[in-house]
Amino acid sequence: MEGKNKEKGKSVWQEVDKRVLIPGGICLLLVVLAGAVFPAQFETGLSACVEWIMAHFKWLYIVCVCAITIVCFWLIFSKYGNIRLGGKKAKPSFSLFTWCTLSLTGTIAVGICFYGVSGPVNAFMNPPEFLHVAPGSPEAVIPSLKYCFLHYGIPSYFLMVFFAMILALVYYNGKRDLRGSSTLFPLIGDKSKTWIGNIANILMVVCLIVCGTNMGLAVIQLNAGIGTVAGMTETPSFEVVLIVIYTVATVIFATSGAHKLMGRLSNVNAVCYAVILIFVLFTTSVNDTFNLLFTALGEFVRDFIPMISFGDPIYQTGWQNSNSMFYYAWNLVPALMQALFYVSIAYGRTLRQFLLVNCLLPCTVVFTWYAAFGGNAMLGILNGSDLFAQMQQFGDGIATFAFLDTLPLGQIMKWVFIIVAMMTFITFSDSVAYSFPMLLMKKTSTDISLTKIPKALNAAVAIFMGVLTMVLLFVGGYDALNQVIVALGFPAVIFTLIVLIAGVKFILHRDKYDATYIEEMEEAARTTKIE
Template sequence: MVDRPGRTDWGVFGIAAVLATAFIAWGLLATESLQAFSETALQVLVRNGGWVFVTAGTGFVVFGLILAFTRFGRIRLGDDDEKPEFRTSSWIAMMFAAGMGIGLMFYGVAEPLQHFTTPPPGTNVAPGSQEALGAAMATSLFHWTLHPWAIYATVGLALAYSSYRRGRKQLLSSAFVPLFGERTANGTVGKIIDILAVFATVFGTAASLGIGATQIAAGLQQVGWVGSMSNTLLVAIITVLIAAFVISAVSGVSKGIQWLSNSNMVLAIVLAAFLFVVGPTVFILDLIPNAVGSYVSDFGMMISRTGSVGGEDTTEWLSTWTIFYWAWWISWAPFVGMFIARISRGRTVRQFVGGVLMVPSAISLVWFAILGGTALFEQRNGVGLADASGEEEQLFGMFDQLPFSGVLSVLAMLLIINFFVTSADSASVVVGSLSQQGSARPRMWVVVFWGVVIGGVAISMLLAGGDEALTGLNNTTIIAASPFVIVVILLCFSLMKDLRQDRVMLVESRSAEVLEEAVIYGTEEHDGNFHLEVTPSEPSDDSDDSGDSGDSGDSGDSGKEESRSSSSSDES
């Protein structure tokens, strides 16, 4: 089916647009009110529902592994004989570019440093010790490897299977047909699901843009191009970069933006390779196996860390780190999930889950070992990076200790700016697609509208944090993503039901049933001395010819008769 320019679903678009613009107005016109609301709502949500995020995050990892290592792994995302649309090398390269650029630039240095100097609850290690080094890397990997990509894999797999195997629209609501039925999934309930997906994507992307803006401001300050950081500067940065996105979108220079987007991977590799060579190379190499070992040994403690263990301190830590991350990844899931679904047609479930979980996790491991390892080495040698006034400044503080620090700072800012613009571009297309009945070619005015809205939401989220801009991003992201975590949990049940009704599963079950019945019959009637033949049988009057419906109740009886008629004695 040829995809045509989208037709706007005014129910989804209208409600989501009104809610998003109302939030922007709230943030701009009544900032203190939004700030007070977000703080109160966050406390209630984390205290009473934090366990949902913590438990669900690990549940998605288990769910993905079950699909990959059981018989469901053989199911193909497309026709049975369909080949992957992209070569494995291209598939991996595109996955690398899928959606963590700004976060990796910001937290690649900041997170290991924070956990090294202030170890997470439950680790029981001394700050700055060798044990704290392992705990810092283990916690960073916990937040950036299997768990986030399991969330993306769940949504991406459901979309890919629903679209390419079942032929449904590329909408999140379409993946709920097995659970709710076609009428409900395509009706009001489906529209609510798509609205929540739009809302989550807008706020998740806005959080990334806000984080990127704070780090760009820190870089400009580091190279002496601006004075002190302020909310005015952050608003100006977001406004200018969103304007650049709008200009690129309406002027038709998307090929140039696409080229810049592809260059992100090259620039990131160049930056990491330079740090690896001029930085503490041996320390970085030693850190990789140490980080993996610490991650494995601390895994049980990290997945079970809740507010019930350490009280208010642990609850506050979780809202700043783990729960914020899980909410952030969940809000990005429609965006990244739709992207990896579109590049994964023709792959099996096992290939999909294995690639989506393992390849980005390995990249994150190397990235944190190089950037985080360099920062930790400098911190242990008395540089004092962790004493910087803000996490956004620590990357540039690390560059100051290396050759060509000015060049590195400019390169990092270019990377962040590029990630910023391309993230706004890609997210706007995805939200536009959700607003226009799943079309891969949403109309330009819809894309531009959502790009501007995402920028406005990012500004409101920053202002809601007051003097602590990142606090506003954290708080609002968790609140906005909280309804969508229920959607993703329900999506697991819907996907499992869909897979159980797949033709491959039904044929396998039917074959086992027929063979078992034939062997039992042959053993009872011929004392085990028999062989099996396959012969045509008369179709039963109530045969089920519904294909994908998965109703095998009537076919079981006819299968038994066929297995008996196919058994014949072989007595000599």
């Protein structure tokens, strides 16, 4: 009884792993402060760093993308895709529909909210030079969608979920700790618990910076949207109000047990997205939308291998560095941070299901959404719409609202979109505030639902995300911090390639590393012996 009371009386400081929290927190704060206090100098230094990385190691990014894509397709189509997270007898924690909606609204919806129109339109008005098509011309429509499919679809989602899949495998099946260092166990054994493995955990903490940029995008878009719908002028004070609302809502959801309602909220959110998509399809032209979709998809499939392996060695336009490599980094860096969320909802699913639900299903949604929103926005520009001019004047945050304004009932749908966007970003921030603290704990249960996270730690992560967003918005460090994410992509690439090798070794040698598989084999042997 005394031992239980002692355990219960532990402070948050006693329960967290200081080897992860202190160095990771210091690195994170230094990066944020440097970007906030010295934005110009910081951005200049980072630009030089990124240029050096692209000049010498762009090929490594390409190797990483190609290797992960190959391994993911191998798992989808091979017998190894039948490996179940938690063992053969593991039962999923969520229904298939809820799992799908949690995956969609907790991750990719952030991207389609902000970039569904602005992404294709920017690509349409600024096509790569090596395509030899005029900006804003009919010839630029399909290539812009094709490259959006590359940057926001396959292989981007393979990059985003691969690390999470391997972490889930070593956690649920290998019975290792729920931290990035555990993914290295098949390669370095118990050394993964030393300072060598701790580097991976610290890198995951630093990647929390992505949340600040994502919440910043949400605030920018909602400020623009509410401003245009309500006839208000965009003001910094209203952005502060939005950040406070997000932060308070996240703290409440993450600490009160309301996070358990996230599954229901995600279901509602997914239905709302479907309603908006159907509305756009039938108020534009279903025929035009699907013609654009399948034409672009056909070219994407045809050119898939050349596109993911393209390094722009001849023309050296620089487009690849600021586009494809940028998006690859933007997927690899949050992948390390969002992995804990994917792991927390994946128990009882096979590796094939994990990849289909978290990669191919989102890609199907993204492709359709971008064709409906971005495709019709481009057709509108060809027919005289001033949408791009509005984006240049007011920023990319206005893009979706400017597009909806061209449709019947546009004013109503803009309000619907604002509500859906708010639910989306609250779902995203709650998923981080609830799952991310697991990385900071000294001990995590082998049953993730039994892992007790101090509520103060959930609240601290939520508040930090809010403060980070506010600092970035008002000190002007966003451009520099975008460069930080690209620079972080370099160690993320190296780490992910090491994890890829370790993960393949785990899968091919389950008799050594998979505790659930070993138990199943021993049980089968005992049954055979009795018979």
